[in-house]
Amino acid sequence: MWALVPGDIVGIDRYGNGPPVWLVAWTGRAARCLEAPVPTVCHVLAVVEEQLSSGDLECLVDGCGGVLAPWWYGVERDLVGLNGGVERVRPRRAICRSCSRTRVLLPDTMLRRRQYGVEVIGEALALAAKGWAWTRIAARLGVAYATVRGWLRRMVRRADLVRAWLLGLLGALVDDPWLPAGEQRPLADALVVLDALRRQLPARWPLVARLSRWRLVARLSRSGLLAPPWPLDHLNASRPVT
Numbered sequence: 001m002w003a004l005v006p007g008d009i010v011g012i013d014r015y016g017n018g019p020p021v022w023l024v025a026w027t028g029r030a031a032r033c034l035e036a037p038v039p040t041v042c043h044v045l046a047v048v049e050e051q052l053s054s055g056d057l058e059c060l061v062d063g064c065g066g067v068l069a070p071w072w073y074g075v076e077r078d079l080v081g082l083n084g085g086v087e088r089v090r091p092r093r094a095i096c097r098s099c100s101r102t103r104v105l106l107p108d109t110m111l112r113r114r115q116y117g118v119e120v121i122g123e124a125l126a127l128a129a130k131g132w133a134w135t136r137i138a139a140r141l142g143v144a145y146a147t148v149r150g151w152l153r154r155m156v157r158r159a160d161l162v163r164a165w166l167l168g169l170l171g172a173l174v175d176d177p178w179l180p181a182g183e184q185r186p187l188a189d190a191l192v193v194l195d196a197l198r199r200q201l202p203a204r205w206p207l208v209a210r211l212s213r214w215r216l217v218a219r220l221s222r223s224g225l226l227a228p229p230w231p232l233d234h235l236n237a238s239r240p241v242t
């Protein structure tokens with residue numbers, strides 16, 4: 001028998017963003033993902049193709065800033081939407097012309113390693129913020145209880161951190177931002193800040209006006225709202241959404 005220590009390589013993730021990614025033991029109890037940051041893009045493939053062909057997407061690896069170019073596709077996968085509809089999604093893969101890393105560009109309808117679309121997960125979070133029990137939310141959405149419980153557990157634990165992250169974005173990305181009144185529940189408080197951000201960002205980034213609150217948070221978090229590494233340590237403040 002052997003025990004994991006920080007730094008041990010424990011496996012390869014083939015389902016997240018980009019090429020196979022090493023997962024490394026972090027505390028002996030959990031694994032931390034070391035994948036490179038990638039932009040989350042529009043769910044309309046034609047838009048992504050146009051951005052790639054015109055050199056409009058930028059590598060987010062620290063110190064790189066290279067231009068992303070088309071590079072095959074990611075693994076095709078099912079994405080479950082509201083009302084249980086299943087869509088097959090085949091995300092675009094891109095390669096950086098400078099550092100040569102390849103990665104999958106997830107659409108803003110998805111969160112990393114989640115089979116359900118961001119609108120479904122978001123609806124669950126919104127109902128939880130109103131005080132609904134997870135069993136009632138699961139029944140309402142037609143999603144397995146354990147799945148909903150997993151979403152809520154992770155989000156509730158980090159709600160204060162998410163709120164702080166959103167407040168940081170508000171200060172960094174909005175000129176003269178106004179702050180919303182706080183809510184009693186941390187999750188509800190985080191969603192209030194998210195909505196304030198969504199209302200104020202279009203002054204500098206008109207693209208945001210076309211995004212739902214959940215597609216916006218998918219883009220800002222690079223599909224990582226419920227992913228293990230949190231808080232996020234990368235943000236392109238000159239271009240938070242692509």
Ligand SMILES: [Zn+2]
Pocket residue numbers: 059060061064065066096097098099100101
């Ligand atoms: Zn690069």
